[in-house]
Amino acid sequence: MRATAKAVRLADVARAAGVGTSIASRVLNGDPTVSIRPETRERILAAARTLNYRPNALARGLKLRRTTTLGIIANLAYYYEIAEILIAVERVAAAAGYVVLIADTADFVERGEAYHRLLSERRVDGLLIASILVTDDFVRELNEEGLPFVVLNRRLPGVGLSASVDDSRGVATAVAHLAALGHTRIGYVAGETSAEPVRRRLAGFRAGMRTAGLTPEPRLIRRSPPDEENVFRATSELLAETPRPTAIVVWSPTAAVPALAAAHQSGLRLPEELSVMSYNDSPIAGYLDPPLTTVRMPLREMAERGVDCLLRTISGSRAASVVVRTPPVLVERGSTAAPPA
Amino acid sequence: MRATAKAVRLADVARAAGVGTSIASRVLNGDPTVSIRPETRERILAAARTLNYRPNALARGLKLRRTTTLGIIANLAYYYEIAEILIAVERVAAAAGYVVLIADTADFVERGEAYHRLLSERRVDGLLIASILVTDDFVRELNEEGLPFVVLNRRLPGVGLSASVDDSRGVATAVAHLAALGHTRIGYVAGETSAEPVRRRLAGFRAGMRTAGLTPEPRLIRRSPPDEENVFRATSELLAETPRPTAIVVWSPTAAVPALAAAHQSGLRLPEELSVMSYNDSPIAGYLDPPLTTVRMPLREMAERGVDCLLRTISGSRAASVVVRTPPVLVERGSTAAPPA
DNA sequence: ACCCCGAGGAAAAACGTTTTCCCGCCTAGC
DNA sequence: GCTAGGCGGGAAAACGTTTTTCCTCGGGGT
Numbered sequence: 001m002r003a004t005a006k007a008v009r010l011a012d013v014a015r016a017a018g019v020g021t022s023i024a025s026r027v028l029n030g031d032p033t034v035s036i037r038p039e040t041r042e043r044i045l046a047a048a049r050t051l052n053y054r055p056n057a058l059a060r061g062l063k064l065r066r067t068t069t070l071g072i073i074a075n076l077a078y079y080y081e082i083a084e085i086l087i088a089v090e091r092v093a094a095a096a097g098y099v100v101l102i103a104d105t106a107d108f109v110e111r112g113e114a115y116h117r118l119l120s121e122r123r124v125d126g127l128l129i130a131s132i133l134v135t136d137d138f139v140r141e142l143n144e145e146g147l148p149f150v151v152l153n154r155r156l157p158g159v160g161l162s163a164s165v166d167d168s169r170g171v172a173t174a175v176a177h178l179a180a181l182g183h184t185r186i187g188y189v190a191g192e193t194s195a196e197p198v199r200r201r202l203a204g205f206r207a208g209m210r211t212a213g214l215t216p217e218p219r220l221i222r223r224s225p226p227d228e229e230n231v232f233r234a235t236s237e238l239l240a241e242t243p244r245p246t247a248i249v250v251w252s253p254t255a256a257v258p259a260l261a262a263a264h265q266s267g268l269r270l271p272e273e274l275s276v277m278s279y280n281d282s283p284i285a286g287y288l289d290p291p292l293t294t295v296r297m298p299l300r301e302m303a304e305r306g307v308d309c310l311l312r313t314i315s316g317s318r319a320a321s322v323v324v325r326t327p328p329v330l331v332e333r334g335s336t337a338a339p340p341a
Numbered sequence: 342m343r344a345t346a347k348a349v350r351l352a353d354v355a356r357a358a359g360v361g362t363s364i365a366s367r368v369l370n371g372d373p374t375v376s377i378r379p380e381t382r383e384r385i386l387a388a389a390r391t392l393n394y395r396p397n398a399l400a401r402g403l404k405l406r407r408t409t410t411l412g413i414i415a416n417l418a419y420y421y422e423i424a425e426i427l428i429a430v431e432r433v434a435a436a437a438g439y440v441v442l443i444a445d446t447a448d449f450v451e452r453g454e455a456y457h458r459l460l461s462e463r464r465v466d467g468l469l470i471a472s473i474l475v476t477d478d479f480v481r482e483l484n485e486e487g488l489p490f491v492v493l494n495r496r497l498p499g500v501g502l503s504a505s506v507d508d509s510r511g512v513a514t515a516v517a518h519l520a521a522l523g524h525t526r527i528g529y530v531a532g533e534t535s536a537e538p539v540r541r542r543l544a545g546f547r548a549g550m551r552t553a554g555l556t557p558e559p560r561l562i563r564r565s566p567p568d569e570e571n572v573f574r575a576t577s578e579l580l581a582e583t584p585r586p587t588a589i590v591v592w593s594p595t596a597a598v599p600a601l602a603a604a605h606q607s608g609l610r611l612p613e614e615l616s617v618m619s620y621n622d623s624p625i626a627g628y629l630d631p632p633l634t635t636v637r638m639p640l641r642e643m644a645e646r647g648v649d650c651l652l653r654t655i656s657g658s659r660a661a662s663v664v665v666r667t668p669p670v671l672v673e674r675g676s677t678a679a680p681p682a
Numbered sequence: 683a684c685c686c687c688g689a690g691g692a693a694a695a696a697c698g699t700t701t702t703c704c705c706g707c708c709t710a711g712c
Numbered sequence: 713g714c715t716a717g718g719c720g721g722g723a724a725a726a727c728g729t730t731t732t733t734c735c736t737c738g739g740g741g742t
Contacts, residue, residue, distance in 0.1 A: 009697095009699090010698065011698080019721075019722085020723075021698090021699080021700090022702090022721075022723080023720080023721055023722075025699070025701080026700085035721090040721085052461075055698080058402045058463055058464075060700075062397070062399040062697090062727045063726075065727075067399065076431065080421075086420075087445060087447065090447075100442065101410070101443075102427075103440070104428060104432065106428065106432065118440065121395050121398040123399075228624065257628045258628045260628070261632070284598045286602075287602040288629070288630075289601070289605050289630040291602070350729090351730095360692090362728090362729085363692070363693080364690075367731085376688080376691095381690080396728080397727085397728050397729070399727085399728080400729040400730090401728080403697045403727090403728080403729070404729045404730050404731085405697085406697075683742100684742085685740100685741085686739100687739090687740090688739100689736105691735085692734085693732105693733085694731100694733085695731090701724100702724090702725080702726095703722100704721100704724100705723095706721095706722100707718100708717100712714085712715085712716100
C-alpha cells in the first residue's frame with residue numbers, strides 16, 4: 001500500500017534505451033527536425049512503452065511555460081443552465097489535450113482573490129468566465145493583467161474576448177410565438193441584476209413585443225433574484241395583476257420551475273388560461289407539468305466557440321469575440337396555447 | 342494588449358529587498374525556523390506586496406512534488422445529482438488551498454486513458470471518483486498504481502477508500518413512509534446497472550418492504566437506464582401493471598422528473614390515486630407538480646468527508662473509508678398520501 | 683588572545699523537462 | 713589527401729521554486 005511506485009522519468013527511459021535524454025525527449029515529442037536511426041527511435045519508443053512513461057506535467061509546464069490547463073469560473077448553483085456549457089467545455093478542451101480546472105463563484109466576494117491566483121500562479125493557460133456573479137470590474141482587472149480569458153455570454157465592449165448567443169433574439173422569439181397564438185398581455189419574469197445578459201434578454205422581450213405590435217407594460221415585468229423562493233413570489237405577484245397576463249415568459253430555465261409552481265398555485269388551468277414559456281431549454285423541460293414550451297439557444301455551440309477562441313488566444317493567434325448566430329429554435333410543448341376567449 | 346506582463350519571480354522580490362532568494366522564500370512561506378531581523382523580514386514582505394508577487398505553482402509543485410490540485414471524475418450528465426457534490430467538493434478543497442480539476446465521464450471507454458493521465462502525469466495530488474460509469478476494474482487499476490483516490494458512494498471492499506451514505510437505509514425510509522400511510526403495493530423504479538450503489542438502493546427497497554411486513558413483488562420493480570425517455574417508459578409500464586401499485590419510489594432525483602411525467606400521463610390523480618416519492622432531494626423537487634416528497638441524504642456531508650479523507654491520505658496520514666450515518670430526512674411534500682380506499 | 687556561538691544570509695543543488703548548442707563521424711567532392 | 717557538410721546524438725543550460733549547506737560577522741566567555 002502506498003507503494004510509492006516511483007514515477008518513471010525521462011532519464012529512465014533514456015537510460016533504458018541507451019541514449020541521452022535530449023534525443024529521447026525529441027523522439028517522444030515527435031520533433032520533425034530530429035534525425036535519428038530508425039532502430040534507435042524504436043528502442044526509445046519501446047522503452048517508453050514498457051516502462052509506461054508519462055512526462056511529468058509540472059516539469060514540462062515549467063519549461064514550456066504552459067500548463068495545458070483551462071480554468072472555468074462558473075456559478076455551480078445555476079447548474080440547470082451551466083451543465084450543458086460545462087460538458088461542452090470539458091469535451092472540447094479534452095479534445096485539444098487540455099484539462100479543465102473549475103472554480104465556483106458561490107462566494108465570489110471573498111474569493112475573487114482565489115480566481116486571480118488561478119491565472120497569476122500560472123495554474124491555467126487561460127480562463128473561461130461563465131458566471132454573472134463575476135463582476136465586470138473583475139473582468140477588467142483580468143484584462144489589465146494581459147492574461148488570456150474569454151467571457152461567456154457577456155459582452156464587455158473593449159475589454160477582452162467573449163462568446164455569446166443572441167439572447168435578445170431568443171427572448172423575442174418566445175414573445176413572437178405567444179403573440180402568434182393571439183396573446184396580447186404578456187408578462188416577463190426577469191432576472192434581478194443589471195448584468196449584461198439579463199439586460200439583453202429584457203431588451204429582447206421589449207423588442208419582441210413591439211415587433212408584434214404590442215406595448216410592453218411595466219407592471220407585467222417582474223424582476224427577481226434567481227433563487228426559487230423569490231421567483232415563486234415574483235411570479236405570484238405578476239399573476240395577481242389585473243388585468244392578468246394571459247401568458248408569461250421566464251428569463252431562465254432554472255427560474256421556470258418555481259414560476260411554473262406559482263402558476264399552478266394561482267389555480268389557473270395551464271395552458272388554457274395561462275401560457276408559460278421559458279427562455280432556454282433544459283433536459284427536464286419536457287417532463288414538467290405541463291411540458292414546457294421553450295426557446296432553445298445554441299449554448300453548446302457557444303461554449304465550443306468560446307473554448308476555441310480561448311485556445312486560439314493562448315496559442316498567440318489573434319482571435320476575435322464571437323456571437324453565435326445559429327437561430328433560436330422554438331421547442332413547442334404543452335405549456336402554450338391560444339389565450340382564453 | 343497581450344502586454345505579457347512579465348511574471349515577477351521570487352528572484353525579483355529578493356533583489357528588490359536586497360536579500361537572497363533563499364531567505365526570501367523562507368520568509369514568504371513563514372518558515373518558523375528562520376532567524377531574521379524584523380526589519381529585513383519587513384523589507385521582503387513589502388517587496389512581495391508591491392511587486393504583487395505570486396509564486397509560480399508549477400515550479401513550486403515540481404519542487405515540492407505536489408500540485409495542491411484535486412481531480413474529480415464525474416458524470417456531468419447526471420448533473421442534477423452531482424451538483425451538490427461538486428459544489429461541496431470545490432468548497433472544501435478551496436478552503437484547504439486546493440483547486441479542483443474536473444473530468445467528465447461522458448465517454449468513459451475512450452477516455453479511461455485520459456483519467457489515468459491526470460494522476461500519472463502528476464497533475465493532481467489525488468482523485469475523487471463520483472461516477473458510476475467508472476468501472477470497478479478501473480478503480481482497481483488505480484489502486485495498483487498506489488496513488489491517492491477516494492470513491493464517492495461506492496464501496497469496493499479492499500480496494501481504496503470510499504465515502505458513502507447509507508443508501509439502503511435511505512430507500513427503506515421512503516418505503517416506511519409509504520407503508521405508514523397505508524400503502525401495500527409499492528413499486529420501485531430502479532437504476533439499470535449492477536453498479537454497487539444501485540444494488541444497495543434496491544436492497545434498501547426490499548428490506549424496507551419486509552420491515553413493513555410487505556413482500557416486494559418482482560413485477561413492481563422496474564429497472565431502467567438513466568435517460569429521461571427510458572425512465573418514462575419504465576414508469577409507464579410499471580403503472581400499467583394490474584393490480585396497479587398505489588405508490589412508487591424512484592431511485593434517483595433525475596429519474597423522478599420523467600417518472601412524474603409518466604404518472605401524470607397515466608391519468609391518475611396525484612397523490613389521491615398514486616403516491617410518488619424520490620430517493621434523494623433536489624432543489625427543484627419542491628416545485629414540481631405535485632411538490633415531490635423525498636428522502637434527503639447527507640450528500641454534501643459525504644462529499645466533504647470524502648475530500649477530507651482524500652486530503653488526509655495525500656498528506657500521508659492513515660485514513661479510513663467513511664460511511665456517513667447522518668440519518669436520512671423525510672421531506673414530506675404533496676406527492677404522497679394515503680392510498681385510495 | 684583564543685574559541686565558540688548564534689544571527690543573518692548567500693550559494694548551490696535539486697525537481698523533470700525541453701532545447702540549443704556542439705561534437706564526432708562518415709561520405710562526397712575537389 | 714583534405715575538407716564541407718550532413719547525420720546521429722550528447723552536454724548543458726534553462727524554467728522558478730525550495731531547502732540544505734555553508735560562510736561571515738560580531739561579540740562574549742575563558
